[in-house]
Amino acid sequence: MSRRARLMFFAVAAAALAxxxxxxLAGLPSFGSQVSAYARMLNEVSGRQRHVTDVVxxxxxxxxxxxxxFEEFILLGAVTGISVLLRPLSDETRQLPEDKAPDRGxxxxxxxxxLLAVFLSSLLVLTGLETVTHGTLTPGGGxxxxxxxxxxxxxxxxxxxxxxxxxxxxDALLESSDGVGAxxxxxxxxxxxxxxxxxxxxxxxxxxxxxxxxxxxIPLLNLTVGxxxxxGFAILASEFLDQTAVIRTKTGPR
Amino acid sequence: xxxxxxxxxLIWVAASxxxxxxxxxxxxxxxxxxxxGLGLAFLYLSMQAGDVAxxxxxxxxxxxxxxxxxxxxxxxxxxE
Numbered sequence: 001m002s003r004r005a006r007l008m009f010f011a012v013a014a015a016a017l018a019x020x021x022x023x024x025l026a027g028l029p030s031f032g033s034q035v036s037a038y039a040r041m042l043n044e045v046s047g048r049q050r051h052v053t054d055v056v057x058x059x060x061x062x063x064x065x066x067x068x069x070f071e072e073f074i075l076l077g078a079v080t081g082i083s084v085l086l087r088p089l090s091d092e093t094r095q096l097p098e099d100k101a102p103d104r105g106x107x108x109x110x111x112x113x114x115l116l117a118v119f120l121s122s123l124l125v126l127t128g129l130e131t132v133t134h135g136t137l138t139p140g141g142g143x144x145x146x147x148x149x150x151x152x153x154x155x156x157x158x159x160x161x162x163x164x165x166x167x168x169x170x171d172a173l174l175e176s177s178d179g180v181g182a183x184x185x186x187x188x189x190x191x192x193x194x195x196x197x198x199x200x201x202x203x204x205x206x207x208x209x210x211x212x213x214x215x216x217x218i219p220l221l222n223l224t225v226g227x228x229x230x231x232g233f234a235i236l237a238s239e240f241l242d243q244t245a246v247i248r249t250k251t252g253p254r
Numbered sequence: 255x256x257x258x259x260x261x262x263x264l265i266w267v268a269a270s271x272x273x274x275x276x277x278x279x280x281x282x283x284x285x286x287x288x289x290x291g292l293g294l295a296f297l298y299l300s301m302q303a304g305d306v307a308x309x310x311x312x313x314x315x316x317x318x319x320x321x322x323x324x325x326x327x328x329x330x331x332x333x334e
Contacts, residue, residue: 056305131308139304147312154320233317240324244331 051206052215079232117159124152132226136215142222146229181228263297284322
């Protein structure tokens with residue numbers, strides 16, 4: 001395509017984008033305007049109906065719980081896809097890099113880094129558990145807490161080395177937590193059907209508003225999502241780490 | 255008061271977003287993108303969207319830079 005034709009093409013596309021964007025922006029509610037009727041209604045009724053103080057949790061795990069189910073399976077599908085894509089191929093092998101100077105040991109990370117990793121990983125586990133379990137009360141929930149939990153594992157890698165992580169990383173546990181989390185959500189949804197109501201009906205007792213265990217199935221769904229996301233993100237990181245550290249093209253005759 | 259905070263957040267997002275585009279080295283870009291993500295989280299927080307801010311922090315400041323950095327380490331290793 002000549003430069004002239006490309007410029008013409010760009011001009012047409014840019015004009016079309018400007019018009020669509022302009023029309024779209026003109027239709028937006030003005031900055032700082034009142035919340036929508038739907039939001040106002042949910043703010044009003046969710047406390048009474050579901051006994052939660054974090055309305056966002058009530059929306060994502062109850063009023064539109066089926067959407068969250070699909071989102072969870074998007075993550076499961078993505079993690080599965082990454083695992084398949086990043087496996088050692090037929091012309092690749094898993095081995096640690098060749099030690100070119102075996103007489104010299106690898107220097108361990110400095111005490112400061114090591115101490116930071118010990119401190120940070122325990123803190124991250126604690127924060128992650130807090131975020132997962134308090135989803136019904138304060139901002140946060142299974143997804144955010146799950147990623148925080150998984151990041152504790154990255155910090156262990158930061159403070160030690162690949163061999164240590166490889167040795168202590170519970171691969172089977174991570175994979176099963178990914179699967180159990182995803183299908184736990186479906187199972188809790190089926191409880192509604194078993195109780196003779198629709199899928200994902202809030203069938204468990206709602207408890208007292210403000211208690212950590214309140215909101216019926218919402219904290220349970222938070223737990224399953226937390227399990228799935230923590231496992232999924234840890235697998236994701238370890239697959240990428242494997243690619244970086246040990247998976248390499250086979251050398252010599254094939 | 256809250257308008258000032260929102261204005262600061264918006265300026266932060268605009269400046270760091272531009273910085274992400276203008277950074278040419280992918281390694282540095284990953285870090286700048288992390289700061290951009292943090293700015294977005296601050297913007298959401300200033301508008302009282304705590305849940306969205308938390309999601310933004312974990313995705314923008316933990317997951318995304320990690321995957322970018324590891325992918326770049328792999329590419330660099332293969333080139334050697």
